Amino acid sequence: MKNIYALLAGLIFGFGLIVSGMANPEKVIGFLNIFGRWDPSLAFVLGGAIFVGVFSFKYIVKREKTLLGGSLHLSNEKSINKRLIFGSLIFGLGWGVAGFCPGPALVSLGMGSLKGAMFVIAMLAGMLAFKLVQKNN
Amino acid sequence: MDINWAVFTPWSSLLGGIMIGLASALLVFTNGRSAGISGIVAGVFNVKTSDLSWRLAFLLGLLVAPVSYSLFFALPESVIESSMAGLVVAGFLVGIGTRIGGGCTSGHGVVGLSRLSIRSLVATITFMVGGFVIVYFMKHVFS
Numbered sequence: 080m081k082n083i084y085a086l087l088a089g090l091i092f093g094f095g096l097i098v099s100g101m102a103n104p105e106k107v108i109g110f111l112n113i114f115g116r117w118d119p120s121l122a123f124v125l126g127g128a129i130f131v132g133v134f135s136f137k138y139i140v141k142r143e144k145t146l147l148g149g150s151l152h153l154s155n156e157k158s159i160n161k162r163l164i165f166g167s168l169i170f171g172l173g174w175g176v177a178g179f180c181p182g183p184a185l186v187s188l189g190m191g192s193l194k195g196a197m198f199v200i201a202m203l204a205g206m207l208a209f210k211l212v213q214k215n216n
Numbered sequence: 217m218d219i220n221w222a223v224f225t226p227w228s229s230l231l232g233g234i235m236i237g238l239a240s241a242l243l244v245f246t247n248g249r250s251a252g253i254s255g256i257v258a259g260v261f262n263v264k265t266s267d268l269s270w271r272l273a274f275l276l277g278l279l280v281a282p283v284s285y286s287l288f289f290a291l292p293e294s295v296i297e298s299s300m301a302g303l304v305v306a307g308f309l310v311g312i313g314t315r316i317g318g319g320c321t322s323g324h325g326v327v328g329l330s331r332l333s334i335r336s337l338v339a340t341i342t343f344m345v346g347g348f349v350i351v352y353f354m355k356h357v358f359s
Binding site: 083085087090092093094095100101102103104105109111112114115117118119121122124126129135144145149151152153156158159164167170172173174176177178179182184185186187189190192193195197199201202203205206210 | 217218219221223224225226228229230231232233234235236237238239240241242243244245246247248249250251254256257258261267270271273274275276277278279280281282283284285287291292293294295296297298300302303304305306308309310311312313314315316317318320321322324325326327329330331332333334335339340342343344345346347348349350351352354355356357
């Protein structure tokens with residue numbers, strides 16, 4: 080049953096990416112183009128998501144259990160360090176180059192886009208490269 | 217600041233954002249998990265099988281979203297200007313960067329900020345700045 084809900088969550092998340100414009104790299108780059116002709120639309124995506132999120136997470140963290148009685152697996156990592164900054168910066172550069180972050184890239188793959196598939200393969204390679212480097216350290 | 221009003225879509229973006237928020241709420245309410253997509257994908261490579269099924273279910277939902285959507289509505293256009301080489305470089309940077317930084321637009325941007333995490337706020341500001349800078353160079357310096 081939990082997996083059905085997870086599937087539904089993924090589906091609604093994907094609908095949200097499509098409706099919001101996040102699944103359109105041209106629009107994402109338009110949002111990141113603050114020094115040119117700027118399209119502020121995507122600030123509304125984050126605003127809408129956080130508006131719902133703040134109440135939801137406040138409720139569930141206070142409840143300490145899921146609605147199905149399971150435990151929460153949320154990160155309590157608080158550290159702000161070079162690694163966080165460096166990794167986020169690298170991610171931001173990649174995000175700006177193609178206009179894709181992980182969710183929209185998967186939606187694009189689901190549209191049957193060859194370019195979306197290419198991005199996803201390279202993204203998986205990047206994740207595996209990280210895993211290999213981490214293992215050797 | 218020069219706003220491109222012709223492509224400004226505050227209402228559909230707000231509606232899509234609310235849907236993303238509801239999806240994140242649904243995942244944590246039922247599975248107790250954060251809807252951080254880079255983390256969900258990366259977790260598939262970790263060999264803890266008890267943890268695998270919800271990840272695959274969520275990712276399957278994302279992948280079938282466009283086809284399901286197109287059964288009821290016309291899919292909005294998705295324009296990918298980047299070249300194949302650009303996509304490979306970008307994809308690799310996104311893959312490795314999100315693992316080093318511990319999250320992406322969804323994990324830090326939506327879930328982290330919803331939980332009022334300062335760590336996620338720092339990450340979100342940093343990747344936004346990274347995006348602003350590279351788009352500035354691509355649109356105004358190298359073009």
